Amino acid sequence: MSADKPHIRVENLTMAYGDFVIQRNLNFTIQRGDIFTIMGGSGCGKSTLMKIMIGLKTPATGEVFYNGEPFWSGSAERRERYKRRFGTLFQAGALWSSMTLAENVSVALDQYTELSESEIRDIALYKLSLVGLAGFEDYYPSEISGGMRKRAGLARAMALDPEILFFDEPSAGLDPINAKLLDDLILELRDTLETTVVVVNHELPSIFATSNNSVFLDAETKTQLATGDPKRLRDHDPHHTVRNFLARGTIDAEAKTL
Amino acid sequence: MTAPTLTLQSEDPSDLTVALAGDWLLSEPAPGADELLERLRDTPVPKRVTYADAGLGDWDTRLVTTLLKIRRETETKNIELDESALPEGVRQLMRLATVTKPPQGAARKRENVPFLTELGQHTVAMFVGCNSLIVFMGQLVQSCGRWIRGEARYIRSDLVQYIQEAGAESLPIVGLISFLIGAIFAFVGIIQLEQFGAGIYTANLVGVAMVREMAPIMTAIVMAGRIGAAYAAQIGTMRVNEEIDALTTLGLNPMDFLVTPRVIALVVMMPLLTAYASALGVAGGLAVSLVMLDISLIQYVQQTISAVGLNSVFGGLFKCVVYGALVAISGCQQGMASGSSALAVGQATTSAVVQSIILIVVSASVLTVIYINLGI
The missing domain is CATH 3.30.750.24 (STAS domain)
Known part of the structure; x- marks a missing residue:
């Protein structure tokens, strides 16, 4: 594989709903093994950017390149093949409610591999145990808690050992301990499987603990203000908005008290 | 590799x-x-x-x-x-x-249920279902009491929207079906009655059949598919999204807020739809008769008026109110009792339609027997 090329590159991307432009001129690159955070205030288009990257929404202009190959201007067939190498964790888990957790994880394995039923079951149980859900494989999503649903969604996203994992707000709705465990798991996956991880996140502790690359979307100027290591952005970025966001608004608060 | x-x-x-x-x-x-x-x-x-x-x-x-x-x-x-x-x-x-070790007692065993056990469970579930329908009707009656006393909280514009959906927006399909049913009755009637030179009695056949039986039943069945199913799906989805819990915590009674307005909308609209269906059914019969029989428009209308008494008209309108209430109640009850998954909402919708149709047919038979005994 072309390991020298950046894993994901976004070029001149503009996203819009009809005539309403949300973000324009987005440019950033993600290297293999990066944990990349998409950050910004509410309503700036973080989730929309992720939807474009995983192929759910067409960009207005611009292109996303995976391993140097264009994703949107290529054929639909190639896009489908690429999608199989992604794993996605949706905000509320988005588990299929009519299937048990093990069945949820098994769907992709059943459709895209030649494995036998017992092998698929073994793999499903292993993926569920990775996210700490051993013993819950025959439960339905409505019978477990929100945090567990989220972890089960992660197990499903990992079913095919994806090259790239996309997370939409993984720690939202989790208690601090479970949020920490999830962060550890993300780091572990990157280290052991060399998975590239793209996260929509605005939990600062989690961003600083895991992420080594990021893009900051601004709702006011409707474009990216900064891209790079979030710790560096917090300390050295020229934009006040970015530093203030990454310091939990304390810069503005200090200015008021002075 | x-x-x-x-x-x-x-x-x-x-x-x-x-x-x-x-x-x-x-x-x-x-x-x-x-x-x-x-x-x-x-x-x-x-x-x-x-x-x-x-x-x-x-x-x-x-x-x-x-x-x-x-x-x-x-x-x-x-x-x-x-x-x-x-x-x-x-x-x-x-x-x-x-x-992480699996928690004690979390793992589930998949067990095979013996046939007799399953049969027993289904039978019990059926009785429980009947019971919950009766309980639901009781709650509805209480809620109607609050409505009459003006204590019920609901959104007026929602009620208007339910009325529009059940009423005006149902006119095209109800009209099409009753017109064609009237026409089919006329075809069958003309072929049989002409043999005795009694073709004019086609007007009696179509008029009585439409007004007394067919208009209420066909309207109710169309409404079961159109409105009952929609009620079950709407309320079932609200159950999945915890929207009903949100209403309850605000102190709003889901019966007053969701169920009663829907039932009232359908019950109020059913007589209007049935009257419209009867009229179009008669029109269907008229159209066929004018083409196939040697009679005038005035003759046909006269014959219909003499055949269909006020008894039949009110009998038919009363029936359709009963059917409408049953359709709305089935839809809302199945929606409220829905489980919390996409699959469960689908099942609730199916049961709502099936239950509506069974209740319509059963109550139609019971009402017909009552009418005959009362001489209506």
């Missing part, structure tokens, strides 16, 4: 060495651990199993699940397992997969 292999090397039967080589990927067929597991169950039971790296290439979940299987077997047999030769990443993932 080299084929994955798992080879057993045992010079000493109590000390096994397992050599792993090749690329262990999900996309490639791999040797199972069956041979090794067999060996572990054999006597003499080995005391120790050691992994050896004999050129392990790429690996993914395939390798980890195989190794976990072997580990579980050695743990139950108290066999020592030396995993130090495995790649760091594999050991890390195996540690992660076993770090």
